[in-house]
Amino acid sequence: MSTLRPALVSMLALLGSTTLLASMTAQADALEQQREALHNNVQVIAHRGASGYAPEHTWYAYDKALAMGTDYLELDVHMSADGHLVAIHDTTLERTTDGQGPVKEHSLDELKALDAGSWFNRAHPEYADDAYAGAKLLTLDDVIDRYGQDVRYYIETKSPKDYPELQDALVNKLEAEGLVQSGSVVIQSFSQASLQEVHKLNPDIPLIQLLWYSPSEDGKTLEEWTGVTPSPADITDADFQTIAEYADGVGPNYLYEGGPVIDASFIEQAHANDLLVHVYTINDQDQMHQLLDWGVDGLFTNFPDRLKGVLAEVE
Template identity: 75%
Template sequence: MTLLSRSPFAAALALGLAAPLTAQADALEQQLADLQDFQVIAHRGASGHAPEHTWPSYERALEMGADYLELDLHMSADGELVAIHDETLERTTDGEGQVKDHTLAELKALDAGSWFNQAHPERADDAFAGAELLTLDEVIERYGDDVRYYIETKSPERYPELQRALVETLEAEGLVASGSVVIQSFSRDSLQQVHALNADIPLVQLVWYSPAEDGEGLTEWTGVTPAPAEITDADFQAIADYAVGIGPNVTFEGEDVIDAGFVEQAHANGLLVHPYTINERDEMRRLLDWGVDGMFTNFPDRLSEVVE
């Protein structure tokens, strides 16, 4: 049956349903188009200037021209998605133990800012003391789809419920449809779970290259790819089956683990390249010369200036 042969009500209903679907497709296409341009990814916010994953860090990142706010997610004992990098509390709060063993109320009672003043006295600010850990819901409530989010999931073995909870939250808030989110992970299993839940979400496979235990060459932390010297087009294509990009470390203990050829080969196989975590201007310029498509940085102000 053609649209013209339907009743006027049915035709109007069909057109009404088509409009939001078209708008969603346009928003997702625009996000993918924007990703072809260079992206400034604020690593845990402007975490070189303020305590990571706190309001001051996020606010400063946006003021400094970040294209994406990067968030690491863990789950509380009562199932809330919490923005914190480590699975334990000691480094960035005055708490102890694993995030997953504490309720949200217990996590909210912690001081997530004073550590920064102690670690970075040259950038200390009395206002950082007492900063709270934030939930994903709180971040979305503040910024909505005015901001783009680059979210890292952790191992599904640690949080088997995280992938579904995250996707359901993003869908409910309209952030997938508005082209507002990228999801990254070192865990291929985690990314493939997300892809199965919603194939519209752009995914980035993180990789970490370091010397092999036997001292012979390099190895990738979770075995996603072979060493860069041995990587093939098929290895990149295996990632491209579910992801739009790859996020590698560039150096290990001061020595390069990838080169411009790695970037070129990834591009040849349809993958964006977003290296992490790049904080020095000279290194930013070097990677721009390699043709990378974005960088994670603790100093989005520096990267924005270099890109300009």
């Protein structure tokens, strides 16, 4: 017995090492496949789900987006007063629910009691559906429990200054569910600090630095909302390289009050600095064609079927 035990221990150790190596290899392959897809295919990013057709961040919007063949479900996450990650865009409840006040001041039970669907029927009667009335807010847990690793998620950290623990909670959840390892998630934010923290927590997660360009106070130049970059006209390779130190791409707006704020040269320069360009939020098919001609790598849209149709035309 004493003679067999060391051999058995060695065999189990070898099997354990082999299993671990196989697991690490599979994870590396999944992450590489995700990055190849991000670089080689135009990504259809369903903005808050198919939110043009159904109330945003509800099962109705998510299920419709997936049925349309979207590549990523885009989710905005805030935190409830009791620490749950909740899928909702605004910091406050008034626009998309029958509640009031900041999300962060309500417990999950209070948030779950709200009607997150009826507003859509009033705002968009052309797409109204009686079934939307009474739709509930969802947690990130709800969404992952429903779709698991069969879906890819494009998650925005919202108002990170209001939730210092948001990044840690989000990364822990994604890792625990195997979504980072399976190449199933991208994280985006307007907050450079939020993305840099996520990068430190797990450098395998693809990150997108969101950008919002609008006229400066003098009205003569454009400026980026958070100061991450200068005006698109003045942006340098060094500016893009600073972003590339922690992120895989940029997510700029295309228009401000109907006028373009970026052009083909912006996209070319980003690409020259090894950054993806995912533009938001494009619902007009002519604009989709224009941006695809310029070489964008992905588009956020409220109408994934429209973008899928355009992509089918140009393939």
